[in-house]
Amino acid sequence: xxxxxxxxLKLTLLAAAGLARRRPLFAALASxxxxxxLKPGAALKAGRWAMVIDLRKCRESKDCHDACVHACxxxxxxxxxxxxxxxxxxxxxxxxxxxxxxxxxEFRGAALADQPMxxxxxxxANPPCTRVCPTxxxxxxxxxxxxxxxxxxxxxxxxxxACPYGSRSFNWEDPRPSLKNVNPDYPTRGKGVVEKxxxxxxxxxxxxxxxxxxxxxxxxxxxxxxxxxxxxxVKLLRENYSIRRKPELGTQPAVYYxxxx
Amino acid sequence: xxxxxxxxxGRYQLWLxxxxxxxxxxxxxxxxxxxxxxxxxxxxxxxxxxxxxxxFTFLVGVAASAVMVVAPFYLHDCREFARIVILGEFLAVTAxxxxxxxxxxxxxxxxxxxxxxxxxSPGSVMFWDMIVLTGYLGLNLVIGWTTLDCERNxxxxxxxxxxxxxLSIPWAVAIHTVTAFLYSGLPGRHLWLTAVVAPRFxxxxxxxxxxxxxxxxxxxxxxxxxxxxxxxxxxxxxxxxYAVLANLFFIFVECFTAFYSGVPSHRHDLxxxxxxxxxxxxxxxxxxxxxxxxxxxxxxLLSSIRRGNQRLLALACGLVFFSTWIDKGLGFIxxxxxxxxxxxxxxxxxxVPELLISLGIYAVGVLLLTLFYKIVLSxxxxxESP
Numbered sequence: 001x002x003x004x005x006x007x008x009l010k011l012t013l014l015a016a017a018g019l020a021r022r023r024p025l026f027a028a029l030a031s032x033x034x035x036x037x038l039k040p041g042a043a044l045k046a047g048r049w050a051m052v053i054d055l056r057k058c059r060e061s062k063d064c065h066d067a068c069v070h071a072c073x074x075x076x077x078x079x080x081x082x083x084x085x086x087x088x089x090x091x092x093x094x095x096x097x098x099x100x101x102x103x104x105x106e107f108r109g110a111a112l113a114d115q116p117m118x119x120x121x122x123x124x125a126n127p128p129c130t131r132v133c134p135t136x137x138x139x140x141x142x143x144x145x146x147x148x149x150x151x152x153x154x155x156x157x158x159x160x161x162a163c164p165y166g167s168r169s170f171n172w173e174d175p176r177p178s179l180k181n182v183n184p185d186y187p188t189r190g191k192g193v194v195e196k197x198x199x200x201x202x203x204x205x206x207x208x209x210x211x212x213x214x215x216x217x218x219x220x221x222x223x224x225x226x227x228x229x230x231x232x233x234v235k236l237l238r239e240n241y242s243i244r245r246k247p248e249l250g251t252q253p254a255v256y257y258x259x260x261x
Numbered sequence: 262x263x264x265x266x267x268x269x270x271g272r273y274q275l276w277l278x279x280x281x282x283x284x285x286x287x288x289x290x291x292x293x294x295x296x297x298x299x300x301x302x303x304x305x306x307x308x309x310x311x312x313x314x315x316x317f318t319f320l321v322g323v324a325a326s327a328v329m330v331v332a333p334f335y336l337h338d339c340r341e342f343a344r345i346v347i348l349g350e351f352l353a354v355t356a357x358x359x360x361x362x363x364x365x366x367x368x369x370x371x372x373x374x375x376x377x378x379x380x381x382s383p384g385s386v387m388f389w390d391m392i393v394l395t396g397y398l399g400l401n402l403v404i405g406w407t408t409l410d411c412e413r414n415x416x417x418x419x420x421x422x423x424x425x426x427x428l429s430i431p432w433a434v435a436i437h438t439v440t441a442f443l444y445s446g447l448p449g450r451h452l453w454l455t456a457v458v459a460p461r462f463x464x465x466x467x468x469x470x471x472x473x474x475x476x477x478x479x480x481x482x483x484x485x486x487x488x489x490x491x492x493x494x495x496x497x498x499x500x501x502x503y504a505v506l507a508n509l510f511f512i513f514v515e516c517f518t519a520f521y522s523g524v525p526s527h528r529h530d531l532x533x534x535x536x537x538x539x540x541x542x543x544x545x546x547x548x549x550x551x552x553x554x555x556x557x558x559x560x561x562l563l564s565s566i567r568r569g570n571q572r573l574l575a576l577a578c579g580l581v582f583f584s585t586w587i588d589k590g591l592g593f594i595x596x597x598x599x600x601x602x603x604x605x606x607x608x609x610x611x612x613v614p615e616l617l618i619s620l621g622i623y624a625v626g627v628l629l630l631t632l633f634y635k636i637v638l639s640x641x642x643x644x645e646s647p
Contacts (some may be wrong), residue, residue: 085305098603102525128448134387135376154376155299155369158387160309164449166602170309170369172300191298192369249448 042207047227048144049123049199050254051213052236055096057220059115064217066093068118071215072197077188079178088169090197091120091212099245099257112259118212118221121146121167121197122245122253129159129168138194144226144254145199155192164249168196199223226254262410265639266632277631280624287621290614291366299369302615307607308598312590312615313367316622317360319469319590321440322462324356324397326470328433329500335426341492344641348489349474350405351633353433356470357398359626366618386442393436400429405633413640437462444597452530452597455518461511462589468504469585471497472578477634479575487638491569498574502562505555505581508588512552526600533599534592539606544595547587554584 072078072091081087096104097113104113123146130138130146137152138159160168174191182188186202189195200210208214213221224231233256236242242256294301304311330349333339342349365371382388404426411418441459448454475497478489519527532538534548561567561577568574601607611619 083300083305085307086300087306094603098605101604132385132387132447134382134385134391135373136380136382137376152373152376152380153370154373156364156367156387157309157369158385158443161444161450161598162447164602166307169306171298172305173298191300194369246449251448 044204044207044209046143046225046231048125048225048254049204050144050224050226050233050256051120051199051210052222052233052242052256052258053118054220054222054236054240054258055112055115055117056258056260057218058117067215067217068212068221069093071211072200074181075183075200075211076186076198077175077179077183078195079175080180081173081175081178086172088171088175088195090169090195091118093117094119100243103243117257119165119167120212120255121199122165122251122255123197123199125252125254126250128162128164128249128251132158132162134158141201145201146196147198147201148194148196150187150189150193150195153193155194157194159194164246164251165253168194170194262406262413262636262640266635268639269635273635277628280628280631283617283624284621284628287618287624290617290621293614294366294618295371299367301612303609303611305607305609307601307605308595308609310367310594310598311609312611312619313363315590315594316619317363317367318440318462318593319586320356320360320363321394321437322466322585322589323470323473324353324360324394325433325437325463325466326474327353327401328430329467329471330474330497331426331433332430333496336430339496341490341496343493344489345474345478345493345497347405347409347637348477348634349470350401351637352470352474352477352630353401354398354405355626355630355633357394357401357436358629359622360394361398362622362625363619366622386439386446390436390439390443393432393439397429397432397436400425400432404429409637409640412644415644434463437466444593449602450597451526451600452534452593455515457511457515461508461515464504464508464511465585465589466504468501468508468581469589471501471504472581472585475501475578476575476582477630479571479578481634481638482571485638487641491571494571494574495565495568498562498568498577501578501581502559505558505562505584508585509552509555529600530596533606534596538599541599541606541608543608543610544592544599548592551584551587551592554580554587558584 069091073080073089076090078090079088093116095113096109096115096117099117099119100112104110123140123144125144127140127146130140133139134156135152135154137150137154138146138148140146155170157170160170171189171191171193176188176190179188200208200212203210210223213223222232222236224233226233228234236258237256240258241260242258244253244256247253302311302313327349330342330346334342334346365374368374377388377391404422407422408418438459441462444450444453445455445458475494478487478494481487481489516531519531529538533541534544536542537545558577558580561573562581568577595609598609599606
């Protein structure tokens with residue numbers, strides 16, 4: 001190509017003109033994006049997200065039909081697999097004796113031991129699962145949420161060996177045939193990767209509360225910022241006695257269970 | 262030199278072809294697993310690792326054990342091992358390759374395995390395990406090949422090989438220590454959450470690897486008339502017996518801590534392995550058989566007269582090898598995962614395709630080892646012929 005000085009100058013001028021027009025150009029692009037996708041400022045933010053589950057209220061809601069579980073699993077395309085060895089669960093009901101082994105006595109604790117209560121990822125302050133991941137596919141965000149990138153996961157299951165709560169699930173088979181209804185707004189996963197509760201990071205980004213908290217019919221679940229004195233979780237934790245799962249392991253779970261005043 | 266691996270009589274060619282069959286069967290089973298997912302194995306929500314990871318753990322030990330001939334030969338000038346040391350190095354190379362293959366078939370997304378390099382995570386023990394294993398593979402391959410080539414040319418080994426040999430000695434200890442740290446750094450897995458895992462791994466490694474090496478030397482003697490030398494085998498059997506004793510001592514120490522302290526979580530996994538827990542007792546006969554075989558090897562290995570008898574020595578080494586294989590290749594993983602995070606007991610049994618995939622990998626190992634040893638033996642025959 002014949003590139004002389006004159007052509008070069010022309011090009012430079014054109015490029016400068018383009019740069020000058022940058023702002024309006026971007027504004028035009030931004031306005032083309034549907035307003036419900038980008039809502040700067042609307043996202044819920046926290047220093048450290050946490051959940052408080054009031055077992056006294058949860059106990060009274062025998063007829064809620066596990067609304068929290070169904071809402072979460074429908075929203076996040078969690079498959080319903082019959083084989084218990086291949087189950088995938090983000091949140092589920094588990095007997096108190098299983099959630100708090102060696103922690104409940106045979107007197108007042110006996111009722112709690114039999115009570116089915118929600119179990120989910122604890123979003124630990126000191127998560128062993130993220131520490132062991134060889135690819136950084138699972139990591140803790142600055143706001144305390146432990147998230148999972150299924151596209152980077154190689155399926156080694158080291159995180160599952162490290163999690164002392166059994167909160168992680170592996171796709172032992174292709175989960176898609178086991179999905180009855182697919183929510184098109186949330187990705188499905190393939191076989192061979194690990195997945196788990198994400199504290200609904202995608203809903204928080206849109207300014208909405210987690211699906212389970214929203215679905216709970218008896219107000220047993222509270223969600224908020226542990227660093228904010230005004231947040232409902234801090235108020236509940238200041239006024240009530242709470243327990244956490246396996247505190248002796250030093251993982252510092254962000255899911256608290258209220259047992260009494 | 263490599264061409265010597267494929268030149269042989271009909272019997273040798275038949276041996277190679279025969280081992281290709283299980284390799285093919287394993288590959289077919291792996292393709293089945295690749296298309297259906299790891300659900301075709303006996304693993305599941307609670308027992309998330311199974312036969313593959315157990316074989317990986319066992320084989321890291323076999324690989325590490327090369328140091329038990331390399332260190333005495335190169336550091337202490339122990340000439341009895343002159344004809345064995347190269348066999349140990351190539352056994353290590355083969356074992357590491359089998360380790361890597363067992364990890365590979367255990368991955369849910371094998372096509373993404375290079376993510377470990379693309380996103381290096383120094384906080385993960387698995388990242389370091391990859392580094393030490395590939396390093397050890399390279400070291401032994403280079404050392405074995407170079408020293409053999411020099412032997413063939415009747416030349417002195419190059420000066421740069423010496424530092425590599427010395428490096429390979431602590432490196433051998435490192436591969437099994439790092440592998441132990443994969444397990445002993447996990448909170449809430451109580452069979453593994455103990456400082457004795459790494460020392461016990463080394464003890465079982467230094468028992469099983471040399472035992473296999475003795476068996477291989479005897480096999481070479483009986484099958485193709487290659488004599489590795491009685492003195493070397495006897496010396497190796499002393500290493501084996503002290504490693505077996507150390508391992509039995511570590512098991513005793515572990516049991517004392519768990520049962521005398523009475524902490525339920527520490528007790529449960531050992532209870533599952535040796536007595537059964539909540540009606541789950543599949544591992545009990547295996548674990549007692551393992552202990553029995555280890556103890557039964559002692560009267561042979563401790564007596565210098567009996568270990569001088571090659572048939573008895575072969576028997577003792579067989580006992581030690583299978584004892585440690587049960588201990589690490591079956592019990593360690595199943596026991597560590599038997600009690601789920603919910604406190605319930607989960608049993609695990611490998612499926613047929615799972616076993617066939619693993620068998621296929623072992624067959625790859627047999628083939629590789631055959632090729633390596635064929636090269637070694639051809640070079641030896643050439644240099645030793647008048």
